[in-house]
Amino acid sequence: MYALSKPAFAVTDVLAMCIGAISTSDDLVNRLNAVKNTIEANEPLYDTHATNSLLNLIVRRTDLGSVTKAELIALYEDHLSATRGAARAVYDAIKNAAPNKLCPLCSIGSVAHVDHHLPKSRYPDLSVLPLNLVPACHFCNDTKKARFPTTAGEQTFHPYYDAHLLTQRWITATLDYGAPLVVVFSVTAPTSWPLTDQQRVARHFTTCGLGISFGTNANANLVSLKRRLQRLHDPGGAAAVKAYLEEERDSHDDKPNSWQHVFFQALAADDWFVNGGFAQIADPQL
Ligand SMILES: [Zn+2]
Structure with missing residues (x-):
């Protein structure tokens, strides 16, 4: 958004x-x-x-x-x-x-x-x-x-009026450790926000199918990321993997609710993933 x-x-x-x-x-x-x-x-x-x-x-x-x-x-x-x-x-x-x-x-x-x-x-x-x-x-x-919208909380994000809904991160990604490993997106709006705004971003997420579009992009990226992380991990270990993921996250920190920022944030923060868990990512289909 x-x-x-x-x-x-x-x-x-x-x-x-x-x-x-x-x-x-x-x-x-x-x-x-x-x-x-x-x-x-x-x-x-x-x-x-x-x-x-x-x-x-x-x-x-x-x-x-x-x-x-x-x-x-x-x-x-x-x-x-x-x-x-x-x-x-x-x-x-x-x-x-x-x-x-x-x-x-x-x-x-x-x-x-x-x-x-x-x-x-x-x-x-x-x-x-x-x-x-x-x-x-x-x-x-x-x-x-x-x-x-039948209530104030049901109003989706309006690009001409709702810049205030983009100042903080309200989308979260979590790793689903099943086979294959995938990233799943959900809404965790700041609890300091008015309840109406918390409801609004959740409504926008659902109404525009962001769980689907974010997941599709992130999981396609995950596959291409696997080899790169392996090349970093072989000489530099978890620290090198984490540093790379944090750098990618920070390159998108002007858009805290972009799939990229949320995605790299979740990967960088997952100790299991940076310590070699990334090997569980599915190999690309040729
Ligand atoms: Zn769209």
């Missing part, structure tokens, strides 16, 4: 682009103009609630005035995400805002989608709100699906 700046687009402008692309003879234009103020008023409301970690208080809707849920969702699908949509430039800018295309929800996958942080199926009136649109990888987007 990592934080991103808010998109530099106002919903007023995005909505105008979408409505402008609809034929003026279409009755939908009049019906959208009738609810335009409500859609625009969602922006400061969303901003305040997200800033205060209270997005669970945003009201879910099935329609807005005489505009149906399907028509609200079509604003996004026809004019924002559609390749030739009138507001496609906004979609592209939001999607491309992730440095190196790295997904801000997991810091593993490549950005492939724009995700509705609060799903458009439950909040159709937020379908074109830039603050609700976040770049995401396919795995996070697919795993998150249409989940939404």
Whole structure:
């Protein structure tokens, strides 16, 4: 996970682009103009609630005035995400805002989608709100699906608002000494945190399937690590292995919840592993 700046687009402008692309003879234009103020008023409301970690208080809707849920969702699908949509430039800018295309929800996958942080199926009136649109990888987007928060503790990490959730480490890795040896990830949020924040990071971990994506990357890395550790251990013993693992950990200490930092931390701290336990790592499949 990592934080991103808010998109530099106002919903007023995005909505105008979408409505402008609809034929003026279409009755939908009049019906959208009738609810335009409500859609625009969602922006400061969303901003305040997200800033205060209270997005669970945003009201879910099935329609807005005489505009149906399907028509609200079509604003996004026809004019924002559609390749030739009138507001496609906004979609592209939001999607491309992730440095190196790295997904801000997991810091593993490549950005492939724009995700509705609060799903458009439950909040159709937020379908074109830039603050609700976040770049995401396919795995996070697919795993998150249409989940939404019914309590404050159920809010997942929002890259535009939740940098405060990244200041301390809340993901832990442990070694599973079975055959083959693997690393397993779990959540251990700081107990000094407000209970809501502890619940939020646990919810994010589950909702985005981080146990799976972190485990997949870490265990693939474990296999390639085996020979390297053996070469260090032969002349330098456990101390050389531990020093190498700590150096790798420290090279990622600017991101304490990255799979790399958590992974190398767990390996370096395991006396059995550094004393030769690493030999239990499965050999690579050729
Ligand atoms: Zn992701």
